[in-house]
Amino acid sequence: MNLWFSEYHAPDVRHSLRVTRHLYSSKSDYQQIDIFDTPEFGKVLALDGDVMLTERDEFIYNEMITHIPMSVHPNVQDILVIGAGDGGVVKELTRYESVKRIDLVEMDPQVIEACRTYLPENACKLDDTRVHIYFDNALRFIRRSSEEYDLIIVDSNDPFGPSEGYFTREFYGICYNALRSDGIMVNQQGSPFYKHDAEAMQRSHKRIVNTFPISRVYQAHIPTYAAGYWLFGFASKKYHPINDFDEERWKSLHLSTKYYTTKLHIGSFYLPAYLEKMLMEVES
Amino acid sequence: MEKTELDQTRAPIYEALERFREMRVVPFDVPGHKHGKGNPELTAFLGEKCVGVDVNSMKPLDNLCHPVSVIRDAELLAADAFGAKHAFLMVGGTTSSVQSMVLSCCKQGDKIILPRNVHRSVINSLVLCGAIPVYVNPDVDRRLGISLGMSREHVRKAIAENPDAVAVLVNNPTYYGICSDLRAIVKMAHDAGMLCLADEAHGTHFYFGDNMPVSAMRAGADMAAVSMHKSGGSLTQSSLLLIGENVNERHVRQIINLTQTTSGSYLLMSSLDISRRNLALRGKEVFRKVIEMAEYAREEINAVGGYYAYGRELINGDSIFDFDPTKLSVHTRDIGLAGIEVYDILRDEYDIQIEFGDIGNILAYLSIGDRIQELERLVSALAEIKRRYKKDPDGLLSQEYIDPEVVCSPQKAFYSQKKSIPINESSGFVCSEFVMCYPPGIPILAPGERITKDIIDYIQYAKAKGCSMTGSEDPDINNINVLV
Numbered sequence A: 001m002n003l004w005f006s007e008y009h010a011p012d013v014r015h016s017l018r019v020t021r022h023l024y025s026s027k028s029d030y031q032q033i034d035i036f037d038t039p040e041f042g043k044v045l046a047l048d049g050d051v052m053l054t055e056r057d058e059f060i061y062n063e064m065i066t067h068i069p070m071s072v073h074p075n076v077q078d079i080l081v082i083g084a085g086d087g088g089v090v091k092e093l094t095r096y097e098s099v100k101r102i103d104l105v106e107m108d109p110q111v112i113e114a115c116r117t118y119l120p121e122n123a124c125k126l127d128d129t130r131v132h133i134y135f136d137n138a139l140r141f142i143r144r145s146s147e148e149y150d151l152i153i154v155d156s157n158d159p160f161g162p163s164e165g166y167f168t169r170e171f172y173g174i175c176y177n178a179l180r181s182d183g184i185m186v187n188q189q190g191s192p193f194y195k196h197d198a199e200a201m202q203r204s205h206k207r208i209v210n211t212f213p214i215s216r217v218y219q220a221h222i223p224t225y226a227a228g229y230w231l232f233g234f235a236s237k238k239y240h241p242i243n244d245f246d247e248e249r250w251k252s253l254h255l256s257t258k259y260y261t262t263k264l265h266i267g268s269f270y271l272p273a274y275l276e277k278m279l280m281e282v283e284s
Numbered sequence B: 001m002e003k004t005e006l007d008q009t010r011a012p013i014y015e016a017l018e019r020f021r022e023m024r025v026v027p028f029d030v031p032g033h034k035h036g037k038g039n040p041e042l043t044a045f046l047g048e049k050c051v052g053v054d055v056n057s058m059k060p061l062d063n064l065c066h067p068v069s070v071i072r073d074a075e076l077l078a079a080d081a082f083g084a085k086h087a088f089l090m091v092g093g094t095t096s097s098v099q100s101m102v103l104s105c106c107k108q109g110d111k112i113i114l115p116r117n118v119h120r121s122v123i124n125s126l127v128l129c130g131a132i133p134v135y136v137n138p139d140v141d142r143r144l145g146i147s148l149g150m151s152r153e154h155v156r157k158a159i160a161e162n163p164d165a166v167a168v169l170v171n172n173p174t175y176y177g178i179c180s181d182l183r184a185i186v187k188m189a190h191d192a193g194m195l196c197l198a199d200e201a202h203g204t205h206f207y208f209g210d211n212m213p214v215s216a217m218r219a220g221a222d223m224a225a226v227s228m229h230k231s232g233g234s235l236t237q238s239s240l241l242l243i244g245e246n247v248n249e250r251h252v253r254q255i256i257n258l259t260q261t262t263s264g265s266y267l268l269m270s271s272l273d274i275s276r277r278n279l280a281l282r283g284k285e286v287f288r289k290v291i292e293m294a295e296y297a298r299e300e301i302n303a304v305g306g307y308y309a310y311g312r313e314l315i316n317g318d319s320i321f322d323f324d325p326t327k328l329s330v331h332t333r334d335i336g337l338a339g340i341e342v343y344d345i346l347r348d349e350y351d352i353q354i355e356f357g358d359i360g361n362i363l364a365y366l367s368i369g370d371r372i373q374e375l376e377r378l379v380s381a382l383a384e385i386k387r388r389y390k391k392d393p394d395g396l397l398s399q400e401y402i403d404p405e406v407v408c409s410p411q412k413a414f415y416s417q418k419k420s421i422p423i424n425e426s427s428g429f430v431c432s433e434f435v436m437c438y439p440p441g442i443p444i445l446a447p448g449e450r451i452t453k454d455i456i457d458y459i460q461y462a463k464a465k466g467c468s469m470t471g472s473e474d475p476d477i478n479n480i481n482v483l484v
Helices: A058-072 A088-093 A109-118 A120-127 A138-143 A169-178 A195-209 A247-251 A262-267 A273-283 B012-023 B040-046 B048-052 B070-082 B093-105 B120-129 B152-161 B182-191 B249-259 B266-304 B339-350 B372-389 B410-415 B453-464
Strands: A003-010 A013-019 A021-027 A032-038 A042-047 A050-054 A078-083 A101-106 A131-135 A149-155 A179-190 A214-221 A229-236 B086-090 B111-115 B132-136 B167-171 B195-200 B223-226 B239-243 B327-331 B361-365 B418-422 B435-437 B443-445 B479-483
Touching: A003 A042, A003 A195, A013 A032, A021 A109, A032 A109, A042 A109, A050 A058, A058 A088, A058 A149, A058 A179, A058 A214, A058 A229, A058 A247, A058 A262, A078 A088, A078 A138, A088 A101, A088 A120, A088 A149, A101 A109, A101 A138, A109 A120, A120 A131, A138 A169, A138 B266, A138 B372, A149 A169, A169 A179, A169 A195, A169 B339, A169 B372, A179 A195, A195 A214, A195 A229, A195 A273, A214 A273, A247 A262, B012 B070, B012 B266, B040 B048, B070 B086, B070 B239, B070 B266, B086 B093, B086 B249, B086 B266, B093 B120, B093 B167, B093 B195, B093 B223, B093 B239, B093 B249, B111 B152, B120 B132, B120 B410, B132 B152, B152 B167, B152 B182, B167 B182, B182 B195, B239 B249, B266 B327, B266 B372, B327 B339, B339 B361, B339 B372, B443 B453
Parallel strands: A078 A101, A078 A149, A101 A131, A149 A179, B111 B132, B111 B167, B167 B195, B195 B223
Antiparallel strands: A003 A013, A021 A032, A032 A042, A042 A050, A179 A229, A214 A229, B086 B239, B223 B239, B327 B361, B418 B479, B435 B443
C-alpha cells in the first residue's frame, strides 16, 4: 500500500510520512483528531491535519519543555499544564518527586480519550494521583487563579486554530497573575524559519516580553515539526534560565534523558544570528 | 410571487444571480470592469465569484428603482419574514432607511417628536426636509451615565403640548440596548393622529429571537429602519425599510428614489436576500446562542469585579421598559478608566476591536458570527486591564445628559450665514453644525442648538480622553461654526 500523509509546513512546502494503518479518526467539538501508524516515526497524532507528536521524536519536545524549567526553579510543587492531552509532558513531570500537584487543562476530552487508547506509552502517567485533569477553556480556567503555581507549561497547537487564544497578551497576562512571585512559564513558541511561523513567533515573543521581566527563547531539533527546528519560550518572574541554573542539583536527581543534558541546557539558549535579530526587533 | 405562496426557503435575487452566472452573458453594459476582467488587481483581492455578480440592473435581475420581478419577490419575502406590509431593500445604509422614513412623513415646518439621543442620520434628515425637532428628554441612568428610553409621561406631555406634530420617532433599542415602551408610545401617537417611526438600526434580531423586546412592526409602529448588516449578518451598507398598514408603499418608493442610487449593488441586495432567508429559517436558534453567549460574558465580566456588565436587571417598567439581551455593554468607570480608554487599550495592546467606548462604558457587539473562545479572550483581557491599570475613579467625569435648547430648525441653522470661532469662546452662540463622538454617533450638539459652558467642557473632556470627534468642519474641533 502506498498511502502518504502530507502536512503543509509552508504554502509551498510539504512534509510527508508513509502510513501503514489509520488507527483513529474522529471529529470532536473542537477539531479533527487522527492517529495513524508510520514505518519511520511509529504512531502519529495529528490535530486538524497538523502533526502533534510522533512516537519517534516526542522525547525531544517533552524533555525540552519540562527539564529546562524544572532544573532552574529550585522548588517546583504546583504545576499547571495547558493542552498536552497526549500526556507526554505530564509523563516527564511526574518523574520529579518534589512535584505535589499537576493541573492539566485540556479543552478537548476526546484527545485524551484517543491518546489513552492508542498512545498508552505517552498517556500512562495521566492517572498519577498528583494529576488533576480539567476539561475547560484555559483562559477561563487560569483567570480564576492568582499566585497559585510555580510553573506553567503551555503545550498548545499552533496559533492559527483553536489554540489561537494561547498566544495572546491577555493569556500571558493571566498566566503571570496565576504564578507565584518566583514562577516560570514555558511555552512552545513555534518555528522561526518559514515566514508565516516566524511572524507568529515574533508576535507572541513581543507579548511575552511585555508581560514578564525575564523572557528568553531556546531551541531544539524536532524532525517532524516545520523546518525540523523548534523554539520554546522561557518567561520568568525571578529566575534566569542560565544564571540560576543549578546543574549539580539536577544531576543529583539522577534522571535519565535521551535529549536533554545540562550542557545542552545552556547551549539551547545560544541562538543563530538571524533569530537573534528577529527577537531583538520585537524586544525594543 | 403571490403572498399566499411565500416560501422562506427561496432567495429570489440570489437565485437569479446564480442563473445569470450560468448563462455566461456577454456584458456590453456597465459596470466597466466586465465581471472583473478589466480590473485584475481588484479581482485578485475580492475574488472572481464576487466581482462576477457585481452587475447592473437588467431584465432577469430586475431594477431596484422600480422592482417588478426578483427584487419585488425578495421584498415580499422580507416583508413576510418581518411581519410588515412591505419591506424595501436599501443600499445606502440604515442612514438611507432613516432618512427615507423621516422624509416620507415630514415636510418643511412639520414637527416631529423624538428623543435627543437619536443617531445623526435622523437630524440630518431634518436638515434635508426642514422639519422641526421636538425633543423628549430621555431619562439618564446617573450611575452608568447613559441616556435611556423615553418615559411614557414625557411622550404624553410632548404630544399634548404639540398636537400639530406629525410623528413620534423611537429608538428601538438605543445603541446600549435600551427600549422604551413602544406599544404604549404607538398607541399614544395613533390616538393623537400621528405616525410612529422606529429607528431599529440595532434591532434586527427582535424580529426573530425568542425573549427579545417587541419589534416595531409587532408593536404596531408605522415605519421601521432596520440595519440588517448589524445583527442580521448582511453586507455593510445594506438595510431594510419596513412599513405598516397606515403607510402608502408607492409614496415611500418615490421618496426613496429621491436620494437612492439608480445603480443598486447586487452584492448588497443578494446579501439582504440570503440573510433574510437565513434569519427566517434559523434566526430563532442563532439568536438563542447569541443571548447565551452574552449572558455568559456578563457573568464572567461581573465575576472579574470592578466592571459592571449590565442586563435585564436595569428594567424599570418605563424609561428602561426592556433591554436587548444580546448587547454586551460594560460600565468601566469604577476601575478608574473611561470606556474610551478601555476601548483603546483593548485594540492597541490586545488586538481586540470592540464597537465603541464612551466616557463611562464600552460596548462589545455580539452577533451571528461570534464564538465562545473569542469571548474568553475579551473577558481575560478585561481582567488583565483591571490588574494592570486600575486606579481611583475620583476625578472621572460621569456622563450627563445635557438638555438642548433648540433655537431654530436644523435646516435653518445649517443653511444660514455662519462664522467660525474658537470653541472656548462659543458659549451662548447658536451652533450651525454637528459635534459628536463617533461611534456612537449621537450628537452632543446639533445644528440650531445653543452652545453652553457645560457642553464645551464635555467636548474638551471627551477629546482629552481620546474620543474620536466628528461632524464639525474643523476636524480637531478647536473652532466651531455658529450663526452670525
